[in-house]
Amino acid sequence: MTPSNYLAVCAIYRDEGPYLREWVEFHRLAGVERFYLYDNRSTDEHEEVLRPYVEEGLVELNPWPIHPAQIQAYQDCLLRHRGDSRWIAFIDLDEFLFSPLGRSLPDVLSEYEQWPGVGVNWAVFGTSGHRARPEGLVLENFTRRTDRNVNKTIKTIVDPSDVRAFCQPHFFMFRSGPTVDENGKPITGPPFSATKEISFDRLRVNHYATKSEEEFRSKLTRGHADATPPKSELMDENDIQNRFALLDKVTDTTIQMYLPDLERALARR
Numbered sequence: 001m002t003p004s005n006y007l008a009v010c011a012i013y014r015d016e017g018p019y020l021r022e023w024v025e026f027h028r029l030a031g032v033e034r035f036y037l038y039d040n041r042s043t044d045e046h047e048e049v050l051r052p053y054v055e056e057g058l059v060e061l062n063p064w065p066i067h068p069a070q071i072q073a074y075q076d077c078l079l080r081h082r083g084d085s086r087w088i089a090f091i092d093l094d095e096f097l098f099s100p101l102g103r104s105l106p107d108v109l110s111e112y113e114q115w116p117g118v119g120v121n122w123a124v125f126g127t128s129g130h131r132a133r134p135e136g137l138v139l140e141n142f143t144r145r146t147d148r149n150v151n152k153t154i155k156t157i158v159d160p161s162d163v164r165a166f167c168q169p170h171f172f173m174f175r176s177g178p179t180v181d182e183n184g185k186p187i188t189g190p191p192f193s194a195t196k197e198i199s200f201d202r203l204r205v206n207h208y209a210t211k212s213e214e215e216f217r218s219k220l221t222r223g224h225a226d227a228t229p230p231k232s233e234l235m236d237e238n239d240i241q242n243r244f245a246l247l248d249k250v251t252d253t254t255i256q257m258y259l260p261d262l263e264r265a266l267a268r269r
Helices: 017-030 046-056 070-081 105-112 213-222 237-246 254-268
Strands: 005-013 034-039 059-063 085-090 095-098 117-125 154-158 163-168 171-174 204-208
Touching: 005 070, 005 105, 017 046, 017 095, 017 254, 034 046, 034 070, 046 059, 070 085, 070 163, 095 154, 095 254, 117 171, 154 171, 213 237
Parallel strands: 005 034, 005 085, 034 059, 117 204
Antiparallel strands: 085 154, 095 204, 117 154, 163 171
16 A cells, blocks of 8 residues: 655644644654544643644644653554655654755655665754743754763664564664665664764754753653653753753754745744
């Protein structure tokens, strides 16, 4: 059976209402055709924000109140949509997947069809000096990232019909072959959730890991969608300050090539 769309995104979120519209519209511009979203006990305006996209058939919204939640949500997505999409990208709401070449994601991914999965390196961004949440778009406000090895971590775009198993959100196991990086090199691990070298010239995930200091501190207390402990139990104030410094090393505005079209798309909404 021929898939009904070429590229979809699966994500689980909690209380991301203020950012959902930008995230959806950005990925539409990048070439995503369908969104499988899982709401993990949100209490904000997320349903109101997503309602037009749900009514259009662009977004499938699933209440997902269980804990742990992320692996289970991904498994549900694979079981129910295995034949619906040629590729599904498994990313988070603070992650923006695109091609720095300015090409659409389907155009780039057509060159990887011989492999069952593509591991895309993070570019991990910090606060860019924002103590409180600034007005405006994520793409405008957060322009400084790390140049360190944390960028070796991947998120994976998979052929859902070929997934055999997975045990964490960053990598999947396939029946027909390995996950490859953007250069077609197998990601052989360990760890399987990272590449040996950083390469994000063709595909990348901008990971806005902190946003403002205020938002990061709030995030620390919220906990994860998986079974790991809240970061507030793992980080003291010194750890937090070191993180802020680590993630604000390099100015990177590559993604802002999308800003004019994104602003127009949001204005139409």
